[in-house]
Amino acid sequence: MNQILYLWPFVRLGLSDVWRHKTRSFLTMLGMVFGVGSVIAMLAVGEGASQQALDSIKRLGSQNIMVMSVKPTTEDGGNTGSQRGSLAVYGLLYEDEERIKETVPGVTLTVPARMTRRNARLGERQLEMRVVETNPDWFEVVQRPVLAGRVLGEHDLRMRANVCVLTEHGVRRLLAAEEMIGQRIRIASGVFEVIGIVKNETGGTVRAPDSEADAYIPITTGTQLFGEANIRYSAGGMEGEKVELSQIIVKMADTEAVEPGSKAIEAVLARFHKKRDFRIDVPLTLLREAERTKRTYNIVLGAIAGISLLVGGIGIMNIMLASVTERTKEIGIRRAIGARRSRIVVQFLINTCVLSIGGGIVGLLLGVSIPLLITAFTAMPTVVQPYSLVLAFGISVGIGIVFGLYPALRAASLDPIEALRHE
Amino acid sequence: MIVCGTEMPRPRSDEVVRLDDVMRHYLVGDEVVRALDGVSFSMRKGSYWAIMGPSGSGKSTMLNILGCLDRPSSGAYWLNGENVAEMDDNQLSDHRLKNLGFIFQSFHLIPQLTVGENIEVPLLYLGLPHAERRYKAEALAERVGMSHRLRHLPSELSGGQRQRVAVARALANDPAVLLADEPTGNLDSATSVQIMGLFQELYEQGKTVILVTHEPDIAKYAKANIVLKDGRILSLHGEGV
Ligand SMILES: Nc1ncnc2c1ncn2[C@@H]1O[C@H](COP(=O)(O)OP(=O)(O)OP(=O)(O)O)[C@@H](O)[C@H]1O
Ligand SMILES: [Mg+2]
Numbered sequence: 001m002n003q004i005l006y007l008w009p010f011v012r013l014g015l016s017d018v019w020r021h022k023t024r025s026f027l028t029m030l031g032m033v034f035g036v037g038s039v040i041a042m043l044a045v046g047e048g049a050s051q052q053a054l055d056s057i058k059r060l061g062s063q064n065i066m067v068m069s070v071k072p073t074t075e076d077g078g079n080t081g082s083q084r085g086s087l088a089v090y091g092l093l094y095e096d097e098e099r100i101k102e103t104v105p106g107v108t109l110t111v112p113a114r115m116t117r118r119n120a121r122l123g124e125r126q127l128e129m130r131v132v133e134t135n136p137d138w139f140e141v142v143q144r145p146v147l148a149g150r151v152l153g154e155h156d157l158r159m160r161a162n163v164c165v166l167t168e169h170g171v172r173r174l175l176a177a178e179e180m181i182g183q184r185i186r187i188a189s190g191v192f193e194v195i196g197i198v199k200n201e202t203g204g205t206v207r208a209p210d211s212e213a214d215a216y217i218p219i220t221t222g223t224q225l226f227g228e229a230n231i232r233y234s235a236g237g238m239e240g241e242k243v244e245l246s247q248i249i250v251k252m253a254d255t256e257a258v259e260p261g262s263k264a265i266e267a268v269l270a271r272f273h274k275k276r277d278f279r280i281d282v283p284l285t286l287l288r289e290a291e292r293t294k295r296t297y298n299i300v301l302g303a304i305a306g307i308s309l310l311v312g313g314i315g316i317m318n319i320m321l322a323s324v325t326e327r328t329k330e331i332g333i334r335r336a337i338g339a340r341r342s343r344i345v346v347q348f349l350i351n352t353c354v355l356s357i358g359g360g361i362v363g364l365l366l367g368v369s370i371p372l373l374i375t376a377f378t379a380m381p382t383v384v385q386p387y388s389l390v391l392a393f394g395i396s397v398g399i400g401i402v403f404g405l406y407p408a409l410r411a412a413s414l415d416p417i418e419a420l421r422h423e
Numbered sequence: 424m425i426v427c428g429t430e431m432p433r434p435r436s437d438e439v440v441r442l443d444d445v446m447r448h449y450l451v452g453d454e455v456v457r458a459l460d461g462v463s464f465s466m467r468k469g470s471y472w473a474i475m476g477p478s479g480s481g482k483s484t485m486l487n488i489l490g491c492l493d494r495p496s497s498g499a500y501w502l503n504g505e506n507v508a509e510m511d512d513n514q515l516s517d518h519r520l521k522n523l524g525f526i527f528q529s530f531h532l533i534p535q536l537t538v539g540e541n542i543e544v545p546l547l548y549l550g551l552p553h554a555e556r557r558y559k560a561e562a563l564a565e566r567v568g569m570s571h572r573l574r575h576l577p578s579e580l581s582g583g584q585r586q587r588v589a590v591a592r593a594l595a596n597d598p599a600v601l602l603a604d605e606p607t608g609n610l611d612s613a614t615s616v617q618i619m620g621l622f623q624e625l626y627e628q629g630k631t632v633i634l635v636t637h638e639p640d641i642a643k644y645a646k647a648n649i650v651l652k653d654g655r656i657l658s659l660h661g662e663g664v
Contacts, residue, residue, distance in 0.1 A: 009547055020535065333531045336492060337545050338520025338596070340513050416492050420531065 010347050014354035017323075025355060028319045031312030032359025032399065033366060036392045039305040040367025043388045045374060046301050048381035050294040054287065064141060065250040065262050066281040067092060067100070067269070069243050090277040091243040096269060100250055104264040106257030107250055111137040114222060115246040118188040120174060120215060127174045129213045131187060133222030139165075139198070141249045149181045149196030152218055156195075160220045164192040167200035170213030187215060190225045258284045309395060312359065313403040320352050320407035331411050332419025341412040348411050352404025353397060360396025364389060434465060434501040439599055439631050440489060441465035445498035445508075447484050447654075458484040459495070460654035466647075468599070470662065471626040472633045473645035480651040482635045483604055489633060490523055490602045491515045503599055520548055524593030526603035530585040532577040538564065538588050539573040545595040563591040567621060583614035590621055601625060603634040607641055619644045 018025040069091030097110050113134040120129045132138070139151040147168060156163050164187065171180055171194075183194045192215070200214065228244050252261045262282045269278055324331070331344055368389075371382035434441040447459035458481045466472060474482050487493040488500060491507055494515070500507045503522055507515065519525075532541045542560040551559070564570040567587040577585055586606060593601055603622070607615035623644060626632050636642050647661025 009553075016535070329531070330533050330535075333533055334544065334548075335516070336490070336519065336525050336531070337548065337592070338516050338518075338523075339548050340516040342513075343548065417487055420527070 007346070007350065010350045011354065013347065014351040017351055018354050018358065024319060025358075028315050028355055029359035029362065031315040032309075032356050032396055033312075033363040035305065035309035035312040035399075036360045036363025036396055037366035037370065038308055039302075039395065040364060040384065040388050040392050041370040041374075042301040042305055043298075043391075044367070044371035044382040044384040045380070046294070046297050047383040047385055048371070048375075050290065050297065051383055052381050053290045054294075061141065061143075061251070062255050062284045062287060063252050063258060064283055065252065065258060065265060066283070067096075067248040067250060067265060068279045068281065069246050070277060070279045071241070072275045072277045088241040089243075090241070090275070092245040092248055092269075092278055094244060096272070096278075097245065097248050099268050099272070100248065100265055103268055104250070104261055106253045106261050108253050109137055109141060109251040111135065111141050111249040111251075112219060112245045113138060113247045113249070114219060114228070114243065116226065118226075120170075120185055120187045122174055122183065122185045125174055127170065127213060129170055129174075129187070129215045130211050131222070132214055132216045133219040133226075134216060135219055138216065138249070141251050144198040144200060147197045147199055149194070151196050151198065152216060157218045157220050160224050161218060162190055162192045162221060163195045163217070165196040165198060165216040166194055167198055167212070167214040169200060170215065171197050173213060185215075187217070188226065190221070192217060255284055258282060309399055313356075313399040316352055316355055316399065317403040317407060319355070320348065320404055321410070323351070324348065324407050324411040327411070328414060328419045328422040331414055332416050332422065335414075335416035336420060344412040345405075345408040348408035349401060349404045352407070353400035356396045356400030356404075357393075360393055360399075363396070364392050367392060434504060436504070437467050438465045438501070439468040439503060440633075441499075441501040442488075442495075443499040443501075445488065445495040445500060447481070447488060447493070448496045457654045459488070461498075462651075462654070462656055463498075464649065464656065464659055466631060466633070468631055469626075469629050470631055471622075471644070471646040472631075472661075473642035473648040474633065474635045474651065475637060475639075475642055475648055476651035476657070478637070481654040482637075482651055484654075485651065486602055486604050486633070486635050489600070490525055491518045520545065521596060522599045524596065524598035524601045526586070526589050526593050526601065526606045528605040528608040530577070530582070530589045530609075532585055532588055532592075534577055537574050537576055538569060538580070541577065541588060542592045542595055545592065549596060559595065560591075563595055564588075566594070567591045581614075582610050583617060586610060586614075586618050587621065590618070590625075594625070598630075600631045600633060603632070605635055605637075607636070607638070615641065 071088065072090060094112065097112050101107055101110050111134060113132050115133075116131050117128055118131045120127050120131075134152075135157055136152045136154055149165070151165050152163070155161070164185070166174070166180075174185065180194055180197060184191050185194060186192075198216075200212070228242050250261065250265065252258050259282070262280055262285075266280055269280075334344060334347075335341075368384055371384055374380055375382050442465070443463050445459055445462045446457070449456040449458055460481075462481075462485065474485060476482050484493070488495055489502075491502070491510075492515075494510075495508050498508060502518060505518075507518060510518070525531075532538075533544065536544070539557075539560050542563050543556045546556040546559055561570060561573065564573055567590050569584060569587050569591060572580060572584065572588075577588065580588065586609075601622075606622075607618055610618060619641060622632055622634070626646075632645075634641070634645065642648055645661070647659075649659045650657040
């Protein structure tokens, strides 16, 4: 407390010095303002982006491995497997699911799914939906809150029931305000009773298993109604593809098992698929990659911000050196009166810190408002983390001390007699 | 403080200042300038001295050493019974802060501080609390007749007024010795008389006053004087030896 009281007159002196040279101080502080401001703003933007990415990856489930059918490219051999007319046959099979379940260690659950885009209608309203033919385990693996009704059950599968579960967005667009549960909607050639509505959380940079407007139906019903071929009629004639399973979601016992699991799946599938008509996505790997990217991103941002702070610091040092020359005589007077060298150092350090902290505070305000503006105008998420404010303040004090030290030491090292003689 | 030679006697208790064979040499290129070339004398507490001599005779050099702004190249300087010649920079600073008061020819007030704040500077370094500093500064300004100008800047004062403020500041730490280097050098004769009157008062109140001057009129106020020439004492007489 005593120390603070002792320092106060020097702080006031520093403030009045800064005030006396308003223009100069303002220009000097600008360096700090932009330095600190950019540190906070960049961290906020970076954090916002990476949190968004991480969130969407986490929603995929970090214990899951997603195996997907992909149409082989033509250079890769064009239509693979048997070929009838222009019907392309490729992709994952029930056998693949069985093989994975039996040979890959650590698998707790596999969920087959076939996805097609089909028209759904309710009276006048029409909507193209993604129809996911799957079994009840889907909801085990892709956990989403049930908003109304229930999800698919085993008996629906056994009975090949004409029931469907819709996603929230799909419901809103198809059913609008009408009573949802129990409605009958037409999907392609079948009529389905809506038995439940689940929340969906799509978006972000990573493909989630669910999409905007999904209709989940028992895979048995789907096979019976639609078969496994998806045929489109176009101007050139009939064009179609036959995919037994669009996707197999494999749930592993724990996150440790995910990476070896994905390698094992890769090996199993590669043995039975002559062409590369599948893809394996590991959310955990994506997560790790995203975290790595985030780190790199932070380093780059940090370096840029660091350079601007460095420039700000050099600006301050420059001004302080000029100030030392300008105030040589004052230093001489203070030394003659009996100020120790250390007190001259303290006085000048406080002076620089007033500049750098002043700039730091304005920069802090700038750094907090820029992300707000970005979010307001571009809908890009930004997260200003409390630590970055502490960091910015710490940095400005640090810059003040580091770049103020040399001028302060120079001031203190002046010979009092020489300094007094200075005009 | 343990000091070198046995032949160097410790000063008597009433000697506030004592120099034993003090030299101050400057090396300018290859040439040695002997600004002080073996000076010995002592001054009693409460004496009033004028240091005289032609330009370049070493007056300022001697005052700087007496004022602990400089150290002798050799010899001993006893201030209040302590040998200052071998002290480090911090100890010298502390001596200036506690035992000495300076008055300069060109006043040397800090231009951006008010009169009151200028007087407070030594009190600040002495660590006095705010209220006490205020109170003391006002009393000191009163003493030199400047209490009506406490909130003025030095640039708003006349030369004589500035020198009064400088005297008030020099007195702030209640120093044992007051040192003045040509205190009237920048003042007209009427103002000089006023300032010398102030010194006279301080002397009468028991302060040791040492002033450097080359004006015999000013030197007359002192009770003793030293005349320097080429860094040596040419003559030394008066009361207080
Ligand atoms: N820093 C220095 N470096 C070299 N020589 C110096 C230095 N300071 C003083 N001198 C020399 O020492 C001698 C004494 O100087 P000093 O300033 O003490 O004289 P002075 O008696 O005060 O003169 P004046 O009446 O003109 O003020 C002079 O010859 C001067 O050139
Ligand atoms: Mg001189």
